[in-house]
Amino acid sequence: MSRLANELTIGIDIGGTSVRAAVVDAEGTMLDTLRAATPPTATALEHCLDRLVSELRDRWTVHAVGLAIAGFLSPDRQTVRFAPHLAWREVAVPAEMTQRWGLPVFAEHDANSAAVAELHFGAAARGHNTLVLALGTGIGAGMLMGGEIYRGSFGVAPEFGHIVVVPDGRPCGCGKHGCLERYCSGTGLVDTVVELLAQSEPGHSVLAAESQADPGSLTGRRVAAAAAEGDPIAVAAFASLARWLGQGMAMIADVFDPDLIVIAGGLGAASGLYLDEAREHYTTMVTGAGHRQLARIRPTQLGESAGVIGAAKVAELGLAALAEATAYPGGHAQ
Ligand SMILES: [Zn+2]
Incomplete structure (x- = not known):
């Protein structure tokens, strides 16, 4: 895991009103942040995410993206089932975005992302x-x-x-x-x-x-x-x-x-x-x-940044899990 410790990830908190994106380091520090109003359609939202990720990647080398989503995800977190304030319905968002960006993309419920951030870097x-x-x-x-x-x-x-x-x-x-x-x-x-x-x-x-x-x-x-x-x-x-x-x-x-x-x-x-x-x-x-x-x-302790910091941590943890699955295919590390 130490191999990944200094790698940067992007966290994106996709709420009903605004989309916040940040490049975050292994200590949970936001190095660069962007914000946009949440677009009303799925296509416009995806283009908005493209733009945010592309702008941040112009300035930083990142290894994965985590999305904190205010909505219901499938248990494997591969599909956004329904989000009351977002246009996605039964969309395989992480797979689609992985293909668009050529980077591993992981999704998590926004409150879970905030909990992950508070656990690793904050009040929890x-x-x-x-x-x-x-x-x-x-x-x-x-x-x-x-x-x-x-x-x-x-x-x-x-x-x-x-x-x-x-x-x-x-x-x-x-x-x-x-x-x-x-x-x-x-x-x-x-x-x-x-x-x-x-x-x-x-x-x-x-x-x-x-x-x-x-x-x-x-x-x-x-x-x-x-x-x-x-x-x-x-x-x-x-x-x-x-x-x-x-x-x-x-x-x-x-x-x-x-x-x-x-x-x-x-x-x-x-x-x-x-x-x-x-x-x-x-x-x-x-x-x-x-x-x-x-x-x-x-x-x-992290205020309204908890979602975006947590999303970045989710990406880091997702990468680590992928690395482990590759090192021990079909089993788990001893
Ligand atoms: Zn109620």
Whole structure:
């Protein structure tokens, strides 16, 4: 494996809004980064990836590409089955891109990629059974059991964003009501603010005038900035998020008993606004509280770069696995 240690790989995080690409070294350092808006069609997306990879390869010698994809992959990660915000449907993306670029290409679910990055270079470094919850537009989850990604039986585990924390709560795109994602993602946070504004006195919050003037201006990021300045509605919205996040983590811990939970995603950077309170709710709500060891709960160390750094690591690990398969065909290394 040491032969590969100094080789560079490209990681590409393909989200519903933007595509981020970076050349990453073996220490997880990004040496060169590019960003583009996510194109709406599969053809345009593939051309966009061609352009990003080609531009980075003009400047660096790289040996593989890893793709972090916000969608469902087949268990062998050779096919993108479905992605709610991307145009690929049952497409053998790694094989197609390997052919286009003449480089080995590996794919991974985006939350798993973030978990891999946090494990090797970030907040999950000392975790054994670790849950990474990415609070972004939605909620992504990656689970590491004994340091290995847990993929379930059919490659789609885990979807913790869709455990129900509020019976008969807000409707969710998955068909259920009251999913964790509808309360603890950036989108859920904005919905909470809208609900609170409807119940509050006019002029009570700076967000009231802003959202009236431009409803699109109300984003998770804006609510976080307002909460940091002490806006009462934004602070109350984060208190609500903390409550449901604490409950959600307690439910997950009842099933999985992790030793570490890492809060990542866009809201991971704002964890100072809610994490202590969420931890208190978690501590109160987890079954057997006071009589069991509780998971440590930490914010991300890699922020929104976790996906792209993880994708590059996935490429490095994929290359190493290929090298091993070539050295020991039909068997495994002793
Ligand atoms: Zn749902």
